[in-house]
Amino acid sequence: xxxxxxxxxxxxxxxxxxxxxxxxxxxxxxxxxxxxxxxxxxxxxxxxxxxxxxxxxxxxxxxxxxxxxxxxxxxxxxxxxxxxxxxxxxxxxxxxxxxxxxxxxxxxxxxxxxxxxxxxxxxxxxxxxxxxxxxxxxxxxxxxxxxxxxxxxxxxxxxxxxxxxxxxxxxxxxxxxxxxxxxxxxxxxxxxxxxxxxxxxxxxxxxxxxxxxxxxxxxxxxxxxxxxxxxxxxxxxxxxxxxxxxxxxxxxxxxxxxxxxxxxxxxxxxxxxxxxxxxxxxxxxxxxxxxxxxxxxxxxxx
Ligand code: GRG
Numbered sequence: 001x002x003x004x005x006x007x008x009x010x011x012x013x014x015x016x017x018x019x020x021x022x023x024x025x026x027x028x029x030x031x032x033x034x035x036x037x038x039x040x041x042x043x044x045x046x047x048x049x050x051x052x053x054x055x056x057x058x059x060x061x062x063x064x065x066x067x068x069x070x071x072x073x074x075x076x077x078x079x080x081x082x083x084x085x086x087x088x089x090x091x092x093x094x095x096x097x098x099x100x101x102x103x104x105x106x107x108x109x110x111x112x113x114x115x116x117x118x119x120x121x122x123x124x125x126x127x128x129x130x131x132x133x134x135x136x137x138x139x140x141x142x143x144x145x146x147x148x149x150x151x152x153x154x155x156x157x158x159x160x161x162x163x164x165x166x167x168x169x170x171x172x173x174x175x176x177x178x179x180x181x182x183x184x185x186x187x188x189x190x191x192x193x194x195x196x197x198x199x200x201x202x203x204x205x206x207x208x209x210x211x212x213x214x215x216x217x218x219x220x221x222x223x224x225x226x227x228x229x230x231x232x233x234x235x236x237x238x239x240x241x242x243x244x245x246x247x248x249x250x251x252x253x254x255x256x257x258x259x260x261x262x263x264x265x266x267x268x269x270x271x272x273x274x275x276x277x278x279x280x281x282x283x284x285x286x287x288x289x290x291x292x293x294x295x296x297x298x299x300x301x302x
Pocket of ligand 1: 051052053054084086087088090091096103161162165188189212226227302
């Protein structure tokens with residue numbers, strides 16, 4: 001029988017979950033005994049910095065929806081954050097977005113050098129998959145464990161995040177239409193966010209209807225996340241964001257604000273958010289955590 005082992009619901013105490021994933025991330029960072037210190041230090045720097053932990057929060061909220069034991073959610077939340085941390089390191093590299101500020105601090109390549117930053121990203125991606133493959137709780141059901149691992153591999157790979165990054169690079173300096181931009185955003189950002197929500201569903205016996213509604217919610221909220229990222233970058237200052245505002249303009253990237261203007265972009269995010277909320281409607285009270293994180297995503301200021 002699967003039980004809840006956490007004392008709080010997410011919407012009542014999201015900080016509990018942030019602490020929970022941070023504890024797990026710290027433990028995992030200390031769990032590479034043969035790795036050179038020259039790699040451990042930048043790995044810790046990139047992972048344990050002050051990120052918002054939105055993806056882990058979505059994983060825990062989704063686990064709440066399915067009333068899963070949170071011990072099953074820990075490795076998923078950790079793995080998704082490790083893949084995210086790796087993608088930020090590589091995204092900031094000179095060959096990519098060439099940014100020097102991330103989470104209010106020097107980017108990993110600025111602090112440790114470019115070669116070490118590349119290797120740090122590579123190492124984090126491998127550690128993410130090691131966590132999922134070796135976790136004792138997930139390993140109790142190898143079939144669902146493989147489903148979780150496959151989903152993360154798919155969204156992180158050439159059809160997902162890496163493919164999205166390539167399309168994003170190719171689009172620099174060109175004006176693209178809204179559907180091409182949505183395709184890039186979904187691959188580059190949306191799919192990992194969606195996976196953070198859908199991976200716990202692989203461990204639950206849920207109806208087709210629940211899965212369909214959750215899937216649509218997850219697609220919408222993944223896109224809302226990146227549209228809000230575009231909007232914040234256009235409107236917010238560098239200090240609040242902890243990364244360079246206006247970086248998209250410098251790179252001549254198409255963004256929702258550059259295509260639609262600020263107020264239409266806000267409307268688009270609101271519409272997608274409202275639809276996302278409608279999809280959650282049928283999922284009942286246990287979806288309260290997902291509602292809370294979705295609301296945070298659209299209300300956030302950084
Ligand atoms: C293999 C060369 C190579 C690249 C990997 C870099 C990459 C593929 C993909 C980049 C995907 C990417 C970084 C998308 C941006 C997503 C985004 C909005 C990041 C910011 O997320 P937040 O706001 O950050 O959650 P914090 O710092 O709070 O964790």
